[in-house]
Amino acid sequence: MELKRCARCGKFYASDVEVCQECEKKDFADLSKLKGFFADNYVSGVSKNEISAFTGISARNLNRYLGYEEFSGIYITEDASGINSEISEGKISL
Ligand SMILES: [Zn+2]
Numbered sequence: 001m002e003l004k005r006c007a008r009c010g011k012f013y014a015s016d017v018e019v020c021q022e023c024e025k026k027d028f029a030d031l032s033k034l035k036g037f038f039a040d041n042y043v044s045g046v047s048k049n050e051i052s053a054f055t056g057i058s059a060r061n062l063n064r065y066l067g068y069e070e071f072s073g074i075y076i077t078e079d080a081s082g083i084n085s086e087i088s089e090g091k092i093s094l
Contacts, residue, residue, distance in 0.1 A: 047077045
């Protein structure tokens with residue numbers, strides 16, 4: 001294990017994961033909200049701002065989550081003007 005800086009609060013901690021133990025719980029809560037959003041409320045062309053407003057997840061954390069492997073198939077636009085051409089169904093399941 002090496003000393004790392006928490007991606008969420010900036011605290012130094014020793015672990016193999018991306019965030020400190022305190023933030024791990026918050027990340028977990030955010031991620032379930034995000035997965036719930038994709039399962040129930042996802043619409044094609046939704047923007048990061050809209051997801052952030054809907055879920056209460058900060059833009060910074062949202063960007064971090066969207067870089068995760070499990071969300072790699074989902075294309076989210078930076079703002080509301082984009083059209084999502086990769087997912088035409090309008091709904092996806094994780
Ligand atoms: Zn932290």
